[in-house]
Amino acid sequence: xxxxxxxxxxxxxxxxxxxxxxxxxxxxxxxxxxxxxxxxxxxxxxxxxxxxxxxxxxxxxxxxxxxxxxxxxxxxxxxxxxxxxxxxxxxxxxxxxxxxxxxxxxxxxxxxxxxxxxxxxxxxxxxxxxxxxxxxxxxxxxxx
Numbered sequence: 001x002x003x004x005x006x007x008x009x010x011x012x013x014x015x016x017x018x019x020x021x022x023x024x025x026x027x028x029x030x031x032x033x034x035x036x037x038x039x040x041x042x043x044x045x046x047x048x049x050x051x052x053x054x055x056x057x058x059x060x061x062x063x064x065x066x067x068x069x070x071x072x073x074x075x076x077x078x079x080x081x082x083x084x085x086x087x088x089x090x091x092x093x094x095x096x097x098x099x100x101x102x103x104x105x106x107x108x109x110x111x112x113x114x115x116x117x118x119x120x121x122x123x124x125x126x127x128x129x130x131x132x133x134x135x136x137x138x139x140x141x142x143x144x
Contacts, residue, residue, distance in 0.1 A: 038062070040089045042096065044113045049074070049096055051086050058083020061098075061111065074111065075118050078102050090133035092140045097121075099130045106130075108142070 038052040053059040078084035085101035096111040
């Protein structure tokens with residue numbers, strides 16, 4: 001069975017069954033009237049990682065396990081309702097790299113899907129606003 005996940009009106013995540021062409025609600029992060037704005041989906045194994053805002057923690061990284069249908073927040077990088085202003089989720093060598101804003105500025109972060117541990121890869125001013133990730137000959141390149 002093939003399923004296509006899609007976001008409609010930036011409120012909910014739906015799936016489209018390949019065989020029946022029926023659209024159904026997969027999960028709803030934000031039960032409030034405001035939008036959760038899910039975006040930047042990437043798959044690592046049987047798990048979809050994406051960005052969404054539940055209005056309690058702000059925009060953070062979430063995951064949806066395709067094998068059991070459970071959706072949960074993975075991180076709270078920037079505590080509070082503002083969120084970490086995360087951008088550029090990129091899967092490389094079984095880890096997820098991304099730009100996130102904290103009190104020390106915009107930095108390159110790494111999420112290990114196996115442990116859900118998030119680390120800042122570059123402290124200090126050397127790497128600011130990382131983005132435009134690309135892999136060439138087993139090396140991850142990005143702008144900063």
